[in-house]
Amino acid sequence: MRIGIGLNLLQPDNGGVTNYALTLMRHWPALAPDHPMVLFSFDHNEPLLAGLPAEARRHEIRLQTQEDMLDHLDKIDVYFCPFGSLWPRPVPVPTVLTFHDMQERFFPEFFTSAQHVERFFHYDWSLRMADAVIAVSDFTRQSCIEIVGIPGRKIVKVNHAPDELPEPVQPEGWPYAPDEPFLFYPANFWAHKNHAQLLEALARLRQEHGAAVRCVFTGSLLGQEERWCGLLERTGMTGRVLHLGLRPRGEVSWLFRHARGLIFPSLFEGFGIPVIEAMQCGCAVACAGTTALPEIAAGHALLFDPADPRSIAAATARLWGDGDLRTQLSANGRIHARQFSPARLVEGHLRAFALAIRRYHPWKHWCRRRFMEPRSRRPRTQLLPREQAAAARLLRTSARLA
Numbered sequence: 001m002r003i004g005i006g007l008n009l010l011q012p013d014n015g016g017v018t019n020y021a022l023t024l025m026r027h028w029p030a031l032a033p034d035h036p037m038v039l040f041s042f043d044h045n046e047p048l049l050a051g052l053p054a055e056a057r058r059h060e061i062r063l064q065t066q067e068d069m070l071d072h073l074d075k076i077d078v079y080f081c082p083f084g085s086l087w088p089r090p091v092p093v094p095t096v097l098t099f100h101d102m103q104e105r106f107f108p109e110f111f112t113s114a115q116h117v118e119r120f121f122h123y124d125w126s127l128r129m130a131d132a133v134i135a136v137s138d139f140t141r142q143s144c145i146e147i148v149g150i151p152g153r154k155i156v157k158v159n160h161a162p163d164e165l166p167e168p169v170q171p172e173g174w175p176y177a178p179d180e181p182f183l184f185y186p187a188n189f190w191a192h193k194n195h196a197q198l199l200e201a202l203a204r205l206r207q208e209h210g211a212a213v214r215c216v217f218t219g220s221l222l223g224q225e226e227r228w229c230g231l232l233e234r235t236g237m238t239g240r241v242l243h244l245g246l247r248p249r250g251e252v253s254w255l256f257r258h259a260r261g262l263i264f265p266s267l268f269e270g271f272g273i274p275v276i277e278a279m280q281c282g283c284a285v286a287c288a289g290t291t292a293l294p295e296i297a298a299g300h301a302l303l304f305d306p307a308d309p310r311s312i313a314a315a316t317a318r319l320w321g322d323g324d325l326r327t328q329l330s331a332n333g334r335i336h337a338r339q340f341s342p343a344r345l346v347e348g349h350l351r352a353f354a355l356a357i358r359r360y361h362p363w364k365h366w367c368r369r370r371f372m373e374p375r376s377r378r379p380r381t382q383l384l385p386r387e388q389a390a391a392a393r394l395l396r397t398s399a400r401l402a
Contacts, residue, residue: 003036007049010083022052086130097130098136146393302325
């Protein structure tokens with residue numbers, strides 16, 4: 001089985017999705033040597049692909065456009081898109097899509113009208129046209145079924161597996177003494193990552209309880225430095241937290257290993273790979289008790305309500321001040337993290353690729369091209385009432401709030 005993997009969306013600002021794809025490609029040659037991956041790559045991928053072992057790039061075809069892959073269908077048995085959308089579509093070979101989340105159905109206010117149109121177009125029709133769908137969590141799987149109406153028989157749940165973190169390297173210019181404790185939050189400055197509520201919770205701890213909890217942030221500010229500074233000023237946290245921006249994996253490794261704990265107040269996660277990365281490193285975790293996070297943490301993290309700064313503050317205070325709790329979370333988290341292995345990641349993908357081959361038939365491609373593709377061009381801008389109801393129901397049923 002030869003798997004063609006489309007890499008147009010492999011970009012540094014794609015967060016955990018990029019790490020997932022790189023982890024898969026890095027381990028694939030050793031764990032699935034009889035099923036080569038053909039990388040359909042682009043010039044802008046080179047900085048990220050350069051870190052892969054040579055064997056992972058043995059079968060690589062450099063494209064100018066995504067549609068150019070249609071000239072190479074004779075070289076693959078399955079076409080695989082790992083970034084949430086299938087493109088081009090449809091194609092006359094079995095297709096597999098990894099679907100991460102549909103945040104726009106749960107928090108439409110975080111997206112522009114143009115982004116809604118684009119996501120409805122790509123997400124819904126990619127899910128419908130793919131022969132098999134990889135869902136990264138049960139929460140994401142249920143979202144596909146209940147919101148878009150995708151049959152569960154074509155969905156394979158495959159959890160992410162964090163890649164092994166490199167040797168820790170202390171961040172250059174680290175301003176704190178070696179024994180000064182801190183909490184860690186690695187996240188790009190997307191709205192759903194909820195930085196504002198975390199800053200408000202930290203300010204509340206300082207103002208109401210005199211607790212000066214030190215917090216270190218990493219991730220891209222996405223060109224919104226002015227907005228970040230405004231949040232700091234509004235919450236009175238200017239000069240009281242440290243934002244390091246995007247950092248190499250070695251420095252992130254150091255931060256996980258030296259932090260007193262990971263605080264992860266994200267409003268929405270299809271998986272939440274930093275939670276497992278922290279557990280791998282023995283870093284105690286406090287995270288939001290919503291969407292996929294309770295499922296992924298599986299009782300080995302302190303949960304809180306990410307929409308309530310008081311709940312975040314209470315969990316932060318416990319994580320900061322209770323050494324016995326951190327020891328317990330650290331020990332249990334290390335054991336729990338072992339199940340999220342590259343071997344399971346690869347095995348799950350092989351199951352999905354085999355499922356796609358079994359489900360594919362040329363008449364399905366004809367139907368997709370004749371009926372689905374023309375329908376997909378009709379733009380949609382609004383959430384349907386049934387989608388809103390399904391999303392609200394999934395939020396309620398997934399929540400595990402302190």
